[in-house]
Amino acid sequence: MAYPNAHCELNFSTPLELLVAVILSAQCTDERVNQVTPALFARYPSAADYAAADRAELEELIRPTGFFRNKASSLIRLGAALVERHDGEVPGTLEELVRLPGVGRKTANVVLGEAFGVPGITVDTHFSRLTRRWLWTDSDDPVKIEHEVGELFPRKEWTMLSHRVIFHGRRICHARKPACGACPLAKDCPSYGIGPTEFDLAAKLVKGPERDHLLELVTNS
Template structure:
């Protein structure tokens, strides 16, 4: 049996040096800045604690659903002590629409208790301290650090991991390894906004099953170009979100 001959893009990727990868990754990020100048955390919050709570609730739930749930929740539970002393059944009813509400209730009550007992009710702002809190893993900690405390952090959620692998920035599946590898490609000061822009691109253009390759601003630098439809008219119909018109204008549509 004759071995398959790799196509030109695969050969180019195999031959790519680390310096070449850094340059390509940064070029792609500069393009994402133009594509998504106003990218941001899509969870609504006004305090670090509110962001922590919203991020815990966002597990296996859309940001839209979380944002519909949190106004009443934040009004009823304005601080760490209110979570620490919450009636479990009442708190469960507030967050039931977000799914997995029993586990999330345990996390919120536990979080409130630890914050009251150890941190005077305030969220700490180091990664090492945050990841030790109930309900807060490394991904959630980086969301909090980057968006509540202006400490650069890379948030490796499902979209982020999927896209950086699709782009050939890494082949790693482990989120911590992905975080470190990507962190070596992009300047630290850009980590938080990189996370937002990659996630925006994943939600709006580079979909898991059918990416809009034919109208993607990153097409010339993407080794996976062609995974989705390359016909611009077909691809244009796949672009989602309020930025759709802007994104299509950038590629001449």
Template sequence: MGVGAGGYAARVPTTKPPTTTPPTSTPTGESRVALVRRARRIDRLLAERYPDAKAELDFTTPLELLVATVLSAQTTDVRVNATTPILFGRYPDAAAYASADPAELEQILGPLGFFRAKARAVIGLGQALVERFGGEVPARMADLVTLPGVGRKTANVVLGNAFGVPGITVDTHFGRLARRFGWTTSDDPVKVEHEVGGLFPRKDWTMLSHHVVWHGRRICHAKRPACGACPVASLCPSYGAGETDPVAAAKLVKTGPPR
């Protein structure tokens, strides 16, 4: 294990973190004030590195974003974006999804994999929107999570990016980096959402999510993080978990849309 420039011993997060954390402690042993300052500094540096960070699913309406997010399970955003122009053109509203012919929808969704299950999910989603929300995507977490196939992660994506309601999207990238950064020890998405949310102003939550996810997709990979090319290496307790040589690390950095 190495030691980051910030003085933190490099370590890989435990696979089974404690279920509770005493209110007076922090994952790294820092004071609460020090943890908040370090976390916000990391976000500022990531914002500088990724000034164009945003949702990587293409959409123009809340419904399009909701459908695209549901379809993104177990596939890539690139594949979803290649499929949705035809999909959105054929099904312009919730009523169209609700009455869709399953075979036709399955054919369109074929490139995404699990197309039968995804066709059923989209039809069910359209039916629920028509029956309970007048065909409109609701702008409240409490309503969104009642829709079939929609959990807090999907709801926060829609709220933050389609309605401007701040939310933290805890996908696999965000959860991994939150633990590596020492912001949490939990692998429970809801706990991660609330613990990390307490470190940042609410107004910053949506962009924080984009910054962290972009960093996880491009540099802080699950298996071979490019520590030597990381803009927040000096602030990361897990520095040394990956390649620290700058030249070798630079070769691990991914550019462009993740595939």
């Protein structure tokens, strides 16, 4: 198996920390978010702390994640909404989560799957790209993709499915130049050939800590 240990790559210890980290991850890498969140979480341990945050201080802390002014506004409004509607706690249903400021279905599904054990499909840019390449869907609408892919797999598998697809998109099936010739799924991929098919060239494109393992899967197959 290519990604037996696929997981959420954002660091967190509470549902609130995860929710904040996912909001910060918009247009930003998980690695960069993880560099920012230790100081952020220490400074704002509760929803009430975000609600009462000094905007300038909060913006400075999250500046490296990009779009920091919009994200600061979302976090302040999120904190206030959690305090007003949920006694400062992160709710555990999709319906309640998507009503919160800055929270869409993708963010809600990440939080549900990771913090509450509720299966969900996370349609980020990687998931959207790969599911179209694999012909699981022909839509570019995240909600349609979520529902169409959800019909193909048992509900209990949705969260891990999301992790594995996203892992594959980050490590091998890149947007501009997928590593087709070094892909363990190449034999079954209807889009094989849109990237380099020669192994040595493709191998240079493979990323991530699992790189050696992934290349071994190809060379030993």
